[in-house]
Amino acid sequence: MGMSTTTAEPDTENLLSEAEFRERLRELPPSAKLVAKVLESDAPLSQGQLAEESLLPDRTVRYALNRLEESDLVGSRYSFKDARKQVYFLNT
Numbered sequence: 001m002g003m004s005t006t007t008a009e010p011d012t013e014n015l016l017s018e019a020e021f022r023e024r025l026r027e028l029p030p031s032a033k034l035v036a037k038v039l040e041s042d043a044p045l046s047q048g049q050l051a052e053e054s055l056l057p058d059r060t061v062r063y064a065l066n067r068l069e070e071s072d073l074v075g076s077r078y079s080f081k082d083a084r085k086q087v088y089f090l091n092t
Contacts, residue, residue: 016072021092024071028064031056035064036073036090044087046079 016024025036038053039045045053051061065088068074072091079085
């Protein structure tokens with residue numbers, strides 16, 4: 001049987017399988033892996049919260065998030081608590 005994408009729910013379209021997620025993550029730098037690990041256990045988080053949780057400098061977190069977003073591993077939205085802040089979550 002061929003793989004059909006017609007049964008996919010519209011809101012889960014961008015979500016990756018765990019295998020695909022891990023495969024893409026493997027190619028990324030250690031900082032991106034650490035940020036992904038933090039988001040795995042506690043999301044959504046702001047950039048500041050990620051820096052706090054991961055013990056990485058803000059610049060490194062920003063770099064890691066950019067790499068994760070380029071690979072479609074992380075999504076973001078505005079925080080419900082503070083609309084000036086973006087929060088990040090994994091696309092799994």
